[in-house]
Amino acid sequence: MSERTLEIDRVSKRFGDITALDSVSFDIRPGELFGFVGSNGAGKTTAMRIVLGVLAADSGEVRYDGEPVGHETRTRMGYMPEERGLYPKMKVLDQLVYLAQLHGLPANEAHRSAEDWIGRLGLSERRGDEVQKLSLGNQQRVQLAAALVHDPDVLVLDEPFSGLDPIAVDVMSQVLREKAATGVPVVFSSHQLDLVERLCDRVGIIRSGQIVGYGSVADLTANAAPRITVVAPGAPWGWAAALPGVRVISEQPESTVVELGPDVDDQAVLTAALATGPVHEFARHRPSLAELFRNAVTEGSVA
Numbered sequence: 287m288s289e290r291t292l293e294i295d296r297v298s299k300r301f302g303d304i305t306a307l308d309s310v311s312f313d314i315r316p317g318e319l320f321g322f323v324g325s326n327g328a329g330k331t332t333a334m335r336i337v338l339g340v341l342a343a344d345s346g347e348v349r350y351d352g353e354p355v356g357h358e359t360r361t362r363m364g365y366m367p368e369e370r371g372l373y374p375k376m377k378v379l380d381q382l383v384y385l386a387q388l389h390g391l392p393a394n395e396a397h398r399s400a401e402d403w404i405g406r407l408g409l410s411e412r413r414g415d416e417v418q419k420l421s422l423g424n425q426q427r428v429q430l431a432a433a434l435v436h437d438p439d440v441l442v443l444d445e446p447f448s449g450l451d452p453i454a455v456d457v458m459s460q461v462l463r464e465k466a467a468t469g470v471p472v473v474f475s476s477h478q479l480d481l482v483e484r485l486c487d488r489v490g491i492i493r494s495g496q497i498v499g500y501g502s503v504a505d506l507t508a509n510a511a512p513r514i515t516v517v518a519p520g521a522p523w524g525w526a527a528a529l530p531g532v533r534v535i536s537e538q539p540e541s542t543v544v545e546l547g548p549d550v551d552d553q554a555v556l557t558a559a560l561a562t563g564p565v566h567e568f569a570r571h572r573p574s575l576a577e578l579f580r581n582a583v584t585e586g587s588v589a
């Protein structure tokens with residue numbers, strides 16, 4: 287495995303009867319933005335906690351730069367936990383300086399870095415406020431600053447975009463891109479699939495503790511069955527349901543989306559659509575990440 291890669295290798299974790307992770311493997315390469323997606327309860331937070339050593343795995347291993355991750359490496363990681371982890375009564379600047387020092391930065395560097403991130407994340411006017419007095423979105427900005435303030439070698443963020451306004455989403459996206467561009471592996475979980483599709487080099491889709499999709503969005507969608515959107519205003523309801531090798535994905539009054547099975551000729555769909563009346567649109571396309579995700583979590587594997 288190449289240098290500075292974060293590897294999650296066959297990690298399993300049970301909580302009583304629940305298998306939260308079942309031999310989960312994926313890696314995040316240096317300089318890569320990796321999106322970790324899955325339904326509620328799929329196992330994302332558990333996996334991230336194991337990477338950070340907040341939880342112990344039952345089996346499997348987490349490695350960074352080819353070595354099992356231990357305490358020393360974890361001090362070089364930046365983590366944004368889902369439950370957030372700030373001290374509510376501490377002031378923004380004091381908190382960031384404290385956290386930077388906790389990760390080993392000398393006082394002057396801790397101050398400089400905290401001030402840099404406060405400025406960068408638009409928190410200058412809030413630097414003297416107690417964290418508990420900030421809006422949720424601003425608390426989230428502080429949480430991001432806390433993950434970055436010690437200039438980490440690895441960044442692990444649990445739903446960093448949840449609850450952010452569009453400007454804050456842009457700032458967060460830009461910061462993550464820049465951080466990855468310095469050669470840091472960056473992994474984040476999110477339910478905002480359009481954002482993941484736009485930002486990430488690769489994604490992992492987890493379902494009930496198992497990875498069911500893994501790779502670049504382009505590769506995953508290239509391997510997925512093609513779809514056709516047909517706009518035929520005169521078509522009766524259910525017109526496509528009986529076409530051989532075709533699965534109806536959605537049907538609205540004028541517009542139907544179908545998925546083609548292997549070796550199915552799209553012209554057969556067009557012929558059937560024309561038989562119902564005029565066809566205003568006939569567009570072949572690959573599914574989006576959100577569509578792939580729905581397939582993966584309802585039906586199983588996409589890759």
Ligand SMILES: Nc1ncnc2c1ncn2[C@@H]1O[C@H](COP(=O)(O)OP(=O)(O)OP(=O)(O)O)[C@@H](O)[C@H]1O
Binds near residue numbers: 325326330331333
């Ligand atoms: N401390 C715990 N004790 C018992 N069960 C747990 C514990 N932590 C997580 N679980 C269970 O493990 C499974 C995975 O949960 P996890 O929080 O990792 O999911 P998630 O993908 O992060 O979900 P969400 O998108 O809702 O945050 C769930 O069934 C959850 O109920």
